Amino acid sequence: MFCNQCEQTAKGFACTVRGVCGKTHETDVLQDLLIYTCAGLSEVALLAEEKGVKKPEVDFFLMEAMFSTLTNVNFDPERIKDYIEKAVELRESLKKEANIQTDSPISNFKPAKSMEELIKQGEEREIEPTVFREEGEDVGSLKLTILYGLKGIAAYAYHAEKLGVRNEEVYKGFKELLVNIFKDKTSDLKTWVDRALETGRLNLLTMEALDRANTSAFGHPQPTKVSLGAKKGKAILVSGHDLKDLYELLKQTEGKGIYVYTHGEMLPAHGYPELKKFPHLAGHYGTAWQNQQKEFEVFPGPIVMTTNCLMPPKDSYKDRVFTLGPVGYPGVKHLPNEDFTPVIEMALAMEGFKEDIPGKEVMTGFARNAVLSVADKIIDLVKAGKIRHFFLVGGCDGAKPVRNYYTEFVEKVPKDCLVLTLACGKFRFFDKDLGTIEGIPRLLDMGQCNDAYSAIQVALALSQAFGVSVNELPLSLILSWYEQKAVAILLTLLYLGLKNMRLGPSMPAFLSKNVANFIAQNYNLKPITTPDEDLRSILG
Template sequence: MFCNQCEQTAKGTGCNVMGVCGKKENVSDLQDLLIYALQGLALYAKEGRKHNIIDEDIDLFTYEAIFSTLTNVDFDPNRFRMLINRTVELRETMKASVAAAGGNTDFEQPQASFIPADTEDGMASQGAELHFIEQLDSDENIRSLKQTLLYGVKGIAAYADHAAILGQKDPAVAEFCYEALCALMAKGLTIEQCVPVAMKAGEINLRAMELLDAANTGTYGHPVPTSVPLGHRKGKCILITGHDLHDLELLLQQTQGKGIDIYTHGEMLPCHAYPELKKYDHFYGHYGTAWQNQQKEFPHFPGPILFTTNCIQKPAESYMDRVFTNGLVGWPGVKHIADKDYSAVVDMALAMEGFTDEVDSGSVLVGFGRNTVLGVADKVIEAVQSKALRHFFLVGGCDGAKPGRDYFTKFVEQVPDDCVVLTLACGKFRFFDKNLGSIGDLPRLLDVGQCNDAYSAIQIAVALSKAFDCDVNDLPLSMVLSWYEQKAVAILLTLLYLGIKDIRLGPSLPAFVSPAVLQFLIDTFEIKPITTPEEDLKAILG
């Protein structure tokens, strides 16, 4: 195996024995083989679009299949075996449709005729023999840009999958995914040819995030400022973690009137701000911090735990018997719910003791999406013009266990009192409960939402630039971002596509970015690696 798609990768270069995330070698090889198989499907799907052949079911499957290869989504080799076989079946279906329309079906790439082995072990061997990352290109810089594109597409697929679940779709997003998978097979490319495709990924990801924003707000309403308890109350309980709002809604519906409180964890926290979700009186509070602490926190939760989508660690043996996975999430030996029927989770919650006391651990404010912030835009503008508000900091991104992530907490703690911190994604759980006070009626720490809500943060920046009649880069706004996995790569590409400069990135730079590509990003977009909070604040504020 070889995997360097996440920030935690071994020795800062790549995992080649076992993933730092817990991914075993056979799973890594199967994931590579799945992407390889999807490239074959992409050849025919791309050709099909030339003849107006668009199969929405194939598009949706492609999102799910790509999404399954993200960091910390699915570690179940049997699931990958099924996905690979299904990919080849759909490839042949699309090939037949293209042939019937008179399109080209004579592709020289081996992906177009790939036949998977009959067994799981055989498929893993096929994946290992690919040396997938190495074969992307012999040129280090082209390989680096292709990896950037691949990981960006993985993030795009994740957002597109979330949006499609709630009915928001755009065939242009799937079309780009196919184009990108095909571009990874191209040989003899130059840096000048690769960069526009990476920028296109940023543009398409903006569209995918727009779809997801429309899906979430159209279904559940725009988030509103909401105080969320961090303690617990006496009673039966279920903990839900991950990202998927629809999964949470179904759990709330299926537990209504049963005397079970629902607690969120990780990136489910912002869900408390959606009007159509907060209306459930048993949707109570938030438990724990971010996923990097779950092995310490989850064993003490006195109820079952439902894992949805990604950004989660494989559960430890000490509480694995209480874990259920849903959707794309899967690990060998963990109970998986494939049909959205949570009766087994409910039954376990009723059978367990639940919380036997009441604890008040304070609360946090959520719900500062673009609708809320722009609703008080006049006050924000007035505060800036009167110099009561000097600067905005967007401190967001992913969390992880690797050393160096305390930088973001220290940074926020040292932000001057006349500055506001916008935050989103799971990286905020290092500092989400800090009381930074307020500037007038505006809290100094504004929770914009999940990583999925980066679109909302972008719209806030765009609206402020219009209000001040200036470019986004001329706003009193600085972005200090942590990254962990592939959705963060997609978001970064979107920011670069929008021309946003002077982004500080950490805690370490991507291992898959070559020195020459890094220099290009520095020269073109002024990307900077984080240093120390003190030095970075001094450089930003002067």
């Protein structure tokens, strides 16, 4: 086993026995084999497209399959085996329809029938540094960076496609980059740096597509108060990121006397007009993903995992967990589609919350339309000296105690500064009352991790209004990362030329020393230090 794709990788190097996330050696090598098989499918799909044979279902499958290899998504070897077999089935069908003949190893891989032999094939094709020894450590590092960025793109493209929005340029570029990782042996560093930045560009297009998909289907988010308490009655908890799954569940539970609660990155769902119109969308339960084993255990109803981050469920609640789409875990019930009948039946059979539980309220829904609607006022406050600086403090959360840095940082931000936040990193401080500046809340929750697109649009709008570049704005990005969607977003920010960002709680293990130095020298990307030191450095 070798896995270094997440921030919590063992000893800051790699998980080599068992994943810190709970992933086994068997699942790890099968996921690597799936990636290899997806590269072969991509190669054949590109050849077929040259002959005029285009299959949108192949692109969607690629996104779902690659998404399943992202951290905390799918732990189930049998499900990964199914993806591998489906990839080969689609590949061979394309070959036949487009009359394609190729001697490429990745396009002719034949999976073994038995799980034992399939695992051996995975071990032979495991993605780890020695695989790239011909090209050298730095090219290998960039290949891993691109691969992990592609996993993030796959997640966002999967969500957008489910809502009927796709970007053909993204799919074509995605397949080309995935094939290059396995077939291009060039050791030219500039080529791979350019490809890493191209990954960032494709992710920007993907986030735009997802933003368009979400807002077209559910409206633009509006500032909304969300209860952290609970109502007496039957209950279902929905975690992950997929708004369409939540919408379908809300429709199917209408009039059934069941309250639906969001968890984790589903909190921003309360800001969307077409979702918050459901009166039984009752509130938000719990905090970030890493606390779910305690929070799920005491939730009195079934739990639906639409995407990451799934932790290995405890036996005390494992039978109440349902997974969807790319998510999977051995022994956990998987819903093949958005028919939530088994979830609803379980909720009706359980007692639910025995009484109302009071809780404070938090605000969400400050996406780009909401922020830009008061842009003139914000600009005037900046010019008047009443807003000194903007901080975007966001990204992934995780279990390391050092992540308390982000809580302390926000608490110490001066009162003449605004804090924008997004993704699950916000749960370090989402319930804190930071007050207002002339009626504008000092803490603005912009949404899920993909809503980095909203933050980018706000930054671009402010730069135009002030007549300066984004790097000249009184704006600092204080980022936390954990999994591969954060890698894709970081590559997007680098593609856009953003500088002086701070990243933590540690730097990615997959970056070689030379690659890390290149990023630091060209973009001034810095590791976080202490809140006091970083605030002093930024504000003077």
